[in-house]
Amino acid sequence: MSKILAITGGVGGAKLALGLSKILSADELVFAVNTGDDFEHLGLHISPDIDSLTYALAEENNQELGWGRAGETWQFIETLGQLGGENWFRLGDKDLALHMQRTQMLRSASTLTEATAHITRAFGITHTVVPMTDDAVRTIVHSDQGALAFQHYFVREQCRPAVSGFEFAGIESANLNPIIAETLEDCRGVIICPSNPYVSVDPLLSLPGMREALRNIPVIAVSPIVGGMAIKGPAAKMMQELDVPASAPAVAAHYGNLLDGFVMDLTDADQRSEISVHTRVTETIMNSLQRRIELARFCVEFLHAL
Amino acid sequence: MSKILAITGGVGGAKLALGLSKILSADELVFAVNTGDDFEHLGLHISPDIDSLTYALAEENNQELGWGRAGETWQFIETLGQLGGENWFRLGDKDLALHMQRTQMLRSASTLTEATAHITRAFGITHTVVPMTDDAVRTIVHSDQGALAFQHYFVREQCRPAVSGFEFAGIESANLNPIIAETLEDCRGVIICPSNPYVSVDPLLSLPGMREALRNIPVIAVSPIVGGMAIKGPAAKMMQELDVPASAPAVAAHYGNLLDGFVMDLTDADQRSEISVHTRVTETIMNSLQRRIELARFCVEFLHAL
Numbered sequence: 001m002s003k004i005l006a007i008t009g010g011v012g013g014a015k016l017a018l019g020l021s022k023i024l025s026a027d028e029l030v031f032a033v034n035t036g037d038d039f040e041h042l043g044l045h046i047s048p049d050i051d052s053l054t055y056a057l058a059e060e061n062n063q064e065l066g067w068g069r070a071g072e073t074w075q076f077i078e079t080l081g082q083l084g085g086e087n088w089f090r091l092g093d094k095d096l097a098l099h100m101q102r103t104q105m106l107r108s109a110s111t112l113t114e115a116t117a118h119i120t121r122a123f124g125i126t127h128t129v130v131p132m133t134d135d136a137v138r139t140i141v142h143s144d145q146g147a148l149a150f151q152h153y154f155v156r157e158q159c160r161p162a163v164s165g166f167e168f169a170g171i172e173s174a175n176l177n178p179i180i181a182e183t184l185e186d187c188r189g190v191i192i193c194p195s196n197p198y199v200s201v202d203p204l205l206s207l208p209g210m211r212e213a214l215r216n217i218p219v220i221a222v223s224p225i226v227g228g229m230a231i232k233g234p235a236a237k238m239m240q241e242l243d244v245p246a247s248a249p250a251v252a253a254h255y256g257n258l259l260d261g262f263v264m265d266l267t268d269a270d271q272r273s274e275i276s277v278h279t280r281v282t283e284t285i286m287n288s289l290q291r292r293i294e295l296a297r298f299c300v301e302f303l304h305a306l
Numbered sequence: 307m308s309k310i311l312a313i314t315g316g317v318g319g320a321k322l323a324l325g326l327s328k329i330l331s332a333d334e335l336v337f338a339v340n341t342g343d344d345f346e347h348l349g350l351h352i353s354p355d356i357d358s359l360t361y362a363l364a365e366e367n368n369q370e371l372g373w374g375r376a377g378e379t380w381q382f383i384e385t386l387g388q389l390g391g392e393n394w395f396r397l398g399d400k401d402l403a404l405h406m407q408r409t410q411m412l413r414s415a416s417t418l419t420e421a422t423a424h425i426t427r428a429f430g431i432t433h434t435v436v437p438m439t440d441d442a443v444r445t446i447v448h449s450d451q452g453a454l455a456f457q458h459y460f461v462r463e464q465c466r467p468a469v470s471g472f473e474f475a476g477i478e479s480a481n482l483n484p485i486i487a488e489t490l491e492d493c494r495g496v497i498i499c500p501s502n503p504y505v506s507v508d509p510l511l512s513l514p515g516m517r518e519a520l521r522n523i524p525v526i527a528v529s530p531i532v533g534g535m536a537i538k539g540p541a542a543k544m545m546q547e548l549d550v551p552a553s554a555p556a557v558a559a560h561y562g563n564l565l566d567g568f569v570m571d572l573t574d575a576d577q578r579s580e581i582s583v584h585t586r587v588t589e590t591i592m593n594s595l596q597r598r599i600e601l602a603r604f605c606v607e608f609l610h611a612l
Contacts, residue, residue: 042406043349043413073381079403083428085410093399097385100348104391107349122389 001027002188004300005180009034009200010049011067012224012232013193014056015286019296020191021057022289026126030183034195035112035131036139036168036203037150041089044099045106048151049200050116050131051098058123066232069094088156113177128179132204135174139199140167150199159234162241168203176207184213189303192221194284196235197254198242211258218306220261220299222284223248227267231285249274260306263299278306307333308494310606311486315340315506316355317373318530318538319499320362321592325602326497327363328595332432336489337363340501341418341437342445342474342509343456347395350405351412354457355506356422356437357404364429372538375400394462419483434485438510441480445505446473456505465540468547474509482513490519495609498527500590502541503560504548517564524612526567526605528590529554533573537591555580566612569605584612 004024008017008031020029034049055061055069062068072092081087091099098119105115111134120129141153143161153161184190195201201221205211228246230236236246244250248264252275255262259277265284272279280302286292310330314323314337326335340355361367361375368374378398387393397405404425411421417440426435447459449467459467490496501507507527511517534552536542542552550556554570558581561568565583571590578585586608592598 042410073379073399075379075399076382076403076406079400080406083403083407083425085403085407093379093381094385096402097382097389097391100382100386101389101391104348119389 002186003028003030003183004188004303005030005032005183005190006193007032007190007195007201007204008049008053008193009195010037010052010233011056011061012230013195013200014053014061015292016191016193016222016295016299017053018056018059018289019286019292019294020300021125021127022293023296023300026128029127030179031127031129032132032177032180032183032204033129034200034203035133036137036199037154038136039138039149039151041151042086042091043103044096045103045112046089046099046151047102047112047116047131050129051095053129054098054116054120054123054125057120057125057127057129060123068092069098089151090155113179130177130179132180133174133177133207136170137174137203137207138169139203140169141199142167154234159237163198163238164241166198166202168206171203171206172208174207176209176213181209181213184217187217189218189220189306190214191299191303192219192255194222194224194231196224196230196233196238197251198235198238201255205258214258218260218303219258220263220302220306221251221255221259222263222295222299223251223265223268225251225268226265226284247271247274252277252279261302263295263302308492309334309336309489310494310609311336311338311489311496312499313338313496313501313507313510314355314359314499315501316343316358316539317362317367318536319501319506320359320367321598322497322499322528322601322605323359324362324365324595325592325598325600326606327431327433328599329602329606332434335433336485337433337435338438338483338486338489338510339435340506340509341439342443342505343460344442345444345455345457347457348392348397349409350402351409351418352395352405352457353408353418353422353437356435357401359435360404360422360426360429360431363426363431363433363435366429374398375404395457396461419485436483436485438486439480439483439513442476443480443509443513444475445509446475447505448473460540465543469504469544470547472504472508474512477509477512478514480513482515482519487515487519490523493523495524495526495612496520497605497609498525498561500528500530500537502530502536502539502544503557504541504544507561511564520564524566524609525564526569526608526612527557527561527565528569528601528605529557529571529574531557531574532571532590553577553580558583558585567608569601569608 139150445456
């Protein structure tokens with residue numbers, strides 16, 4: 001069956017992803033996930049965006065914290081801190097088990113795609129979730145404090161450094177996940193979820209062959225910027241530092257001619273005329289499951305109308 | 307100052323070790339710990355005997371379980387099991403942090419001695435705790451189910467296989483910890499704690515140069531066998547399987563001419579005549595801190611009387 005490919009980063013995009021998973025069957029939908037912010041920490045392979053999506057789709061995400069797993073405890077990381085260990089990355093006790101299982105599978109020569117399939121299945125997720133690539137791509141944030149590994153910028157430095165650019169180390173030799181390539185061969189359309197354009201979506205779009213593969217497929221994006229602010233994360237701050245207006249039209253311009261359609265929030269309706277691509281306006285703030293489903297339906301209908 | 311060296315394995319020996327730590331200052335006492343049951347698991351370097359001693363000396367040992375750390379939780383290992391991971395070795399959330407810190411230090415080129423010093427210090431332990439060697443020695447249990455790595459025998463198979471012998475892989479090329487060698491150069495005496503003779507004490511005694519270093523030093527051992535049973539662990543079962551009587555005299559005979567003195571329980575007083583070395587009889591079951599201190603004092607006085 002002709003499928004829809006949803007491109008997503010972590011927490012923000014995962015909200016729309018959950019909505020999509022509620023209206024499209026496992027045969028109709030594939031999630032392609034950023035792995036540019038993956039990193040090795042304490043000997044573990046951590047894939048923050050895959051994990052955020054996994055927890056969201058399993059409805060096991062921690063709603064109080066806005067990240068991580070529900071019902072989490074922190075004995076490990078607190079004890080590690082007491083022993084003088086590295087505790088800036090707050091690994092929950094349950095979350096740690098997921099990283100351990102992935103790492104063990106990678107050590108046993110599984111691919112990240114295979115490890116992700118195993119783990120999402122264990123969470124009862126029936127939809128296909130795939131890393132953008134099985135090869136190592138690592139986002140480097142260039143900033144006024146020098147070049148920082150993404151998680152050092154994002155978690156350790158809490159996005160305080162002013163960014164000047166991004167680099168996806170390893171991208172030239174990384175292979176687009178074959179499951180994504182295959183999905184795009186018979187694809188109804190692509191939805192770019194409201195994730196950070198620079199550090200969640202661009203790594204995926206920068207994979208060799210990805211933009212070419214999207215050429216004849218309808219692509220829409222949902223703006224992660226609403227009313228000049230990012231719903232989640234440092235997107236608006238980054239845009240300001242890059243001398244780009246923190247606005248929905250600037251997001252549309254960033255994606256450029258890749259897009260066939262753009263979805264922006266009602267709040268920004270007055271900026272619609274600044275966008276050259278076909279744009280629809282709706283409520284995009286997904287503070288309930290109902291809103292996630294409604295926005296998902298809106299996007300799928302938009303894709304079909306293109 | 308002339309020191310006492312205490313040789314110990316895990317939980318059983320650690321009870322006497324705690325008593326010794328209460329009556330001898332950090333200048334007077336060094337703990338030499340078995341590392342034959344160390345293993346790599348989930349990418350972590352686990353040193354069960356060092357950890358049992360650390361928790362005991364810090365009075366952070368789990369008294370309900372009889373192993374592991376007090377106030378422990380199990381979110382990690384339960385989640386790992388749900389994800390299909392290896393969960394036969396019950397790693398608590400806090401305990402895991404200790405293994406992680408050690409592993410990180412070893413990855414950063416610290417020795418096991420350095421990692422142990424760092425961790426025991428973090429637990430507020432002032433006495434010196436050292437692994438028998440910084441080199442890899444791995445106890446292999448030969449059994450009716452073939453050759454088993456020690457933790458596979460001990461934890462995974464719960465000591466069910468009948469043993470036929472033991473092997474300490476790597477022992478020929480392992481170097482006695484220099485801190486132990488140095489301690490033995492000016493040593494008041496050695497106390498072999500009531501640990502398993504075959505798998506907790508023999509690895510240490512089998513290190514090249516160890517028996518020679520003990521030749522001119524008073525050595526006493528406390529029987530881990532009382533009334534034909536081991537207070538803790540599989541020592542009695544092993545003795546039966548090896549066709550050795552599970553008795554205090556058989557423990558004394560096992561250590562042979564290494565010993566200058568032997569301590570056995572009142573329960574076994576009638577077997578005293580079977581032992582050729584100088585033997586003292588007392589209550590050796592240490593079910594309170596007071597008993598641990600009393601037995602420690604008894605042993606130190608015995609050493610001084612030799």
